[in-house]
Amino acid sequence: MPLTNTQYDSIMRIYDDIRTNNRHIQSDRYNEVITACPAIADIDYDIIDMSVKNARARIDANSSDTTTDELAAALKTLQQKRVSALASIGKPADYLDDIYTCPYCKDSGYVNGKRCTCFNKKAIDLIYKDSNLKNITSDENFNTFSYSWYNNIDVDPATGLTPYNNMQKVVSICHDFVDNFDNTFSNLLFIGQTGVGKTFLSNCIAKSLMDSYHSIIYLTAGEFFDSFKSGDYKDYGESKFDTSFFTECDLLIIDDLGTENSSSYNLSNLFYIINERLLRKKSVIISSNLEMPDIESVIISSNLEMPDIESRYSQRIFSRIVSAYSILRLFGDDIRCMKKLSHDKA
Ligand SMILES: [Zn+2]
Numbered sequence: 241m242p243l244t245n246t247q248y249d250s251i252m253r254i255y256d257d258i259r260t261n262n263r264h265i266q267s268d269r270y271n272e273v274i275t276a277c278p279a280i281a282d283i284d285y286d287i288i289d290m291s292v293k294n295a296r297a298r299i300d301a302n303s304s305d306t307t308t309d310e311l312a313a314a315l316k317t318l319q320q321k322r323v324s325a326l327a328s329i330g331k332p333a334d335y336l337d338d339i340y341t342c343p344y345c346k347d348s349g350y351v352n353g354k355r356c357t358c359f360n361k362k363a364i365d366l367i368y369k370d371s372n373l374k375n376i377t378s379d380e381n382f383n384t385f386s387y388s389w390y391n392n393i394d395v396d397p398a399t400g401l402t403p404y405n406n407m408q409k410v411v412s413i414c415h416d417f418v419d420n421f422d423n424t425f426s427n428l429l430f431i432g433q434t435g436v437g438k439t440f441l442s443n444c445i446a447k448s449l450m451d452s453y454h455s456i457i458y459l460t461a462g463e464f465f466d467s468f469k470s471g472d473y474k475d476y477g478e479s480k481f482d483t484s485f486f487t488e489c490d491l492l493i494i495d496d497l498g499t500e501n502s503s504s505y506n507l508s509n510l511f512y513i514i515n516e517r518l519l520r521k522k523s524v525i526i527s528s529n530l531e532m533p534d535i536e537s538v539i540i541s542s543n544l545e546m547p548d549i550e551s552r553y554s555q556r557i558f559s560r561i562v563s564a565y566s567i568l569r570l571f572g573d574d575i576r577c578m579k580k581l582s583h584d585k586a
């Protein structure tokens with residue numbers, strides 16, 4: 241999983257904190273034990289002394305086997321004495337041992353040069369936090385997606401599909417997007433009115449890809465444009481977005497494009513990121529409720545009428561979106577509204 245340097249550094253700082261914290265616990269335990277049973281301090285001193293003698297004897301060619309055996313036996317006796325002393329104050333034998341939160345990597349993050357499972361866990365936690373999605377995706381993922389909100393009666397004249405059939409097609413494309421994410425470069429543009437499931441599907445995709453350790457940034461269009469305003473960093477509650485992440489992360493999701501103010505500053509930032517990610521072959525998902533009438537003809541024909549998106553975001557951005565994005569039009573009833581109604585009835 242590609243992590244930015246900043247993300248990597250913050251994971252390493254987490255390990256520093258864990259090790260420091262564990263050392264404090266260990267030291268507190270030692271003080272507690274010595275207060276309850278001062279003899280343990282003397283035993284520890286003897287153990288160190290005996291260990292040194294033992295080690296010396298083993299590398300000294302003049303030592304007889306009897307000497308090394310005797311020293312080893314004496315060391316063992318001391319260790320047993322220590323265990324008994326700990327037991328006398330109700331503590332287990334390993335009470336003063338080094339403490340590791342992860343026994344596999346001993347809180348280093350690595351096992352035999354490879355990232356430990358605890359490292360990957362931390363990376364995901366961090367990415368979820370960075371991506372703004374941690375709370376959303378627990379409810380909104382492919383497992384909780386339901387077709388029951390889409391009617392299978394009213395046929396859309398433009399596509400000849402019912403909302404239900406259209407959604408089946410769209411969801412299948414979303415699954416393909418996830419399944420082929422690592423080998424195929426593609427981008428999605430969800431178009432549709434409020435409440436037809438654009439954000440929900442973005443979240444489904446985000447959740448699946450985050451579970452496979454991909455780095456994802458999710459922003460509303462407002463957050464996206466705001467993050468360019470105050471220098472490199474912008475605070476959103478607990479999350480901090482460095483705009484350089486916008487070109488680096490595996491997937492960038494911009495939700496609700498069209499709700500923000502269309503200043504030339506915003507447009508040039510949008511163009512820069514979209515263009516840069518195209519060059520780097522890094523995927524983007526955009527959702528928008530701006531109308532794009534007659535989408536089929538927009539994709540096929542170069543002789544375009546001026547749909548909303550084009551007039552708002554200029555020919556430059558529009559042509560790039562149309563050429564490199566799969567445009568998925570969602571239609572149907574307002575699900576948020578229906579959910580609210582069914583909730584109110586219940
Ligand atoms: Zn570990």
